[in-house]
Amino acid sequence: xxxxxxxxxxxxxxxxxxxxxxxxxxxxxxxxxxxxxxxxxxxxxxxxxxxxxxxxxxxxxxxxxxxxxxxxxxxxxxxxxxxxxxxxxxxxxxxxxxxxxxxxxxxxxxxxxxxxxxxxxxxxxxxxxxxxxxxxxxxxxxxxxxxxxxxxxxxxxxxxxxxxxxxxxxxxxxxxxxxxxxxxxxxxxxxxxxxxxx
Numbered sequence: 001x002x003x004x005x006x007x008x009x010x011x012x013x014x015x016x017x018x019x020x021x022x023x024x025x026x027x028x029x030x031x032x033x034x035x036x037x038x039x040x041x042x043x044x045x046x047x048x049x050x051x052x053x054x055x056x057x058x059x060x061x062x063x064x065x066x067x068x069x070x071x072x073x074x075x076x077x078x079x080x081x082x083x084x085x086x087x088x089x090x091x092x093x094x095x096x097x098x099x100x101x102x103x104x105x106x107x108x109x110x111x112x113x114x115x116x117x118x119x120x121x122x123x124x125x126x127x128x129x130x131x132x133x134x135x136x137x138x139x140x141x142x143x144x145x146x147x148x149x150x151x152x153x154x155x156x157x158x159x160x161x162x163x164x165x166x167x168x169x170x171x172x173x174x175x176x177x178x179x180x181x182x183x184x185x186x187x188x189x190x191x192x193x194x195x196x197x198x
Contacts, residue, residue, distance in 0.1 A: 010113035036069035037130040041123040071100035079104040
C-alpha cells in the first residue's frame with residue numbers, strides 16, 4: 001500500500017442510504033468540505049465483525065458531531081442491501097436505524113482509490129480521517145477479522161483538532177485534557193521530565 005496520509009482524499013460520487021433511509025444518488029465526499037470526515041470501509045453487509053463496528057460508531061455519532069466530524073460508512077454492497085440491513089432488527093443480525101450515511105461502492109472504484117480493495121473483491125477495514133480542507137491526516141487498515149476501536153478514532157480526531165488549534169504536538173497515548181508538547185528540543189525535554197521520568 002502506498003502512502004495516502006498527507007494527500008487529498010479521493011473524491012467520489014455514489015449512492016448512499018441516509019439516516020432517514022432515503023437514497024441519495026449524488027452523494028459526494030467533497031460536499032462535506034469544511035467539516036472533518038471519518039470515512040470507514042467495511043467488507044460486507046450481513047456479516048460478523050461489521051455490525052459490531054457499525055453499531056459502535058453509531059453509539060458515538062453525537063461525540064463525532066459535537067467535534068464537527070461526519071461519519072460515513074462504505075462497502076461494496078448495493079444501496080438496496082444497505083437498506084435491507086438497516087431494516088433488519090439488531091437482534092436478528094441487522095444494524096437498525098443508523099444515524100450516518102452508508103455509501104454503496106458497487107463498482108469498487110472507491111475502495112480501489114483508497115487502496116483497501118482485496119483481490120477477492122471486498123474491502124479491508126480501512127479508516128481515514130479527512131480534515132476540513134479535504135486532506136487525509138490519519139489512516140489505519142485492519143485485516144478482515146480485526147475490529148476497530150471507535151474510542152481510538154475519536155482520540156485521533158481530538159488530537160488533530162488540538163494540534164491545529166494550539167500548534168503543539170500530541171504524544172503517545174494522549175487524551176483530551178492532558179499535556180501536549182512544543183515541537184522543539186526544549187519542549188520534548190520538558191515533557192519527558194514531567195511525564196516520563198521513571
